[in-house]
Amino acid sequence: MKTSLPAKAVPVGLVLLAAAGTFALTMGARQSMGLFLGTLNSSTGLGLASISLAFAFGQLWWGLTQPVAGLVADRIGTGRVLVLGVLLVAIGTALVPHMHTTAGLIFAIGVLAAGGAGMAGPSVLMAATTRLVPPERRGMATGIVNAGGSFGQFVFAPIAQGVTAAAGWMASLYTLGVITLLALPAAWVLRGHSALPAAAAGAAPAVREKAGVVIRRALADPSYRLLCAGFFVCGFHVAFIATHLPGVVASCGLPPSVGAWSLAVIGLFNIVGSLAMGWAIGFQHGRWRMKSLLSLVYAARAVAVLVFMLLPKTPAVMLGFAAIIGFTYLSTVPPTAGLVARFFGPANMATLFGIVMLAHQLGGFLGAWLGGKAFELTGSYDWMWYADIVLAVGAALIHLPIREQRVAPPTMATVIGE
Known part of the structure; x- marks a missing residue:
């Protein structure tokens, strides 16, 4: 089995370019899929709820793949996981135009594209970054990687809209699939796996725990469970907006370009937002508590949605709302990843952050699916916005009891003692 490269073997700038670039390409392709929801509905005649189910399954499967991908990356290496993930994203995206049933869309969008994006997603990328970047630079590094996903969304959405206008929606999906393949070289840069950290002088050596033991120890910690619950809310919010914001724009009588x-x-x-959050959690080794920053982000979301509902829906209001939401959109990832690393260290980071991402995507499943159901039943998205406000307030509150301290792993001495 190959061991991971030491941090000094790969320049930090190259690590960040590889991780952020991969996230940009996979996230950009996924987050642009909402632009095709209306077109898929018209093309297949399946109904908004059925198509939303395919998108919702994609949210769920993206989350389900992350703990498994993280476990594999922790044990046998990041490179192979990333290659497979990128290939699946490209194949799944290109197959979408050829699927005319709900099951077919679930397979292309939900299993292939979303599963591949999960393999080449945050749990694996954040863990690789944590492994290859010095501890004092990890806060800003995770912010940069997270910003990569946002940059992908910023670039892919106009590209998808432009190609659709010029050559049709099928050509647009083919284009997104091909562009995703540009992430393949990053697998070589980020190859390797998490090695056991060296013991401090005079301390008992750490031992490699079995995956089941690691997971049980994490789930027994109340702070880790609260972190998962908060990220569930984040997933609900992000998936609803990514999937249905173009529909919200259309229901307000605004042109499709406003949605893109x-x-x-x-x-x-x-x-x-991601860079600012990365700076905040890394500033002077974390002057601000990560749990407090998370509470602030969720509270800001609740206020933003409430104000949006009270304002007239014009292009300027829609873009202003998008800007405010964007600042808080995935800025939750760096402090959430930072807390997981603080609780349990880098050795099992991909596995344990993958479980947190699974909670995120359970919320994402509900956000994507219920958005379509709510619109079919009521003709508007208002009840989804109400639910989002309540959940955001709840998430702001449940982060406050989190204790930001290391959960000590077993040592060889404790194992022998047992």
Whole structure:
């Protein structure tokens, strides 16, 4: 079995380019799929709820793949996982135009594209970055990687809209699939797996725990469970907006270009939010508590949605709302990943952050699916916005009891003692 490269073997800038670039390409393709929801509905005649189910399954499967992909990456290496993931994203995206049933769309969007994006997603990329970047630079590094996903959304949404206008929606999906393949070289840069950290002088050596033991120890920690619950809410919010914001724009009588640019603006301002959050959690080794920053982000979302509901729906209001939401959109990822690393260290980071991402995507499944159901039943998205406000307030509150301290792993001495 190959061991991971030491951090000094790969320049930090190259690590960040590879990880952020991969996230940009896979996230950009996924987050642009909402632009095709209406077209798929018209083309297949399946109904908005059925197509939303395919998108919702994709949210769920993206989450389900992350703990497994993280476990594999922790044990046998990041490179192979990333190659397979990128290939699946490209294949699944290109197959979407050829699927005319709900099961077919679930297979292309939900299993292939979303599963591949999960393999080449945050749990594996954040863990590789944590492994290859010095501890004092990890906060900003995770912010940069997260900003990569936002940059992908900012770039892909206008590209998808432009290619659709010029050559049709099928050509647009083919284009997105091909562009995703540009992430393949990053697998070589990020190859390797998490090695056991060296013991401090005079301390008992750490031992490699079995995956089941690691997971049980994490789930027994109340702070880790609260973190998962908060990220569930984040997934509900992000998936609803990514899937249905173009539909929200259409229901307000605004042109499709406003929907595409709204998604792009979310991506642009999330770059700012992600970098700002990465700086905040890394500033002077974390002057601000990560749990407090998370509470602030969720509270800001609740206020933003409430104000949006009270304002008239004009292009300027829609783009302004997208900017505010974008700033908070995925800025939750760096402090959430930072807390997982603080609780349990880097050795099992991909596995344990993958479980947190699974909670995120369970919320994402509900956000994507219920958005379509709510619109079919009521003719509007209002009840989804109400639910989002309540959940965001709840998420802001449940982060406050989190204890930001290391959960000590077993040592060889404790194992022998047992």
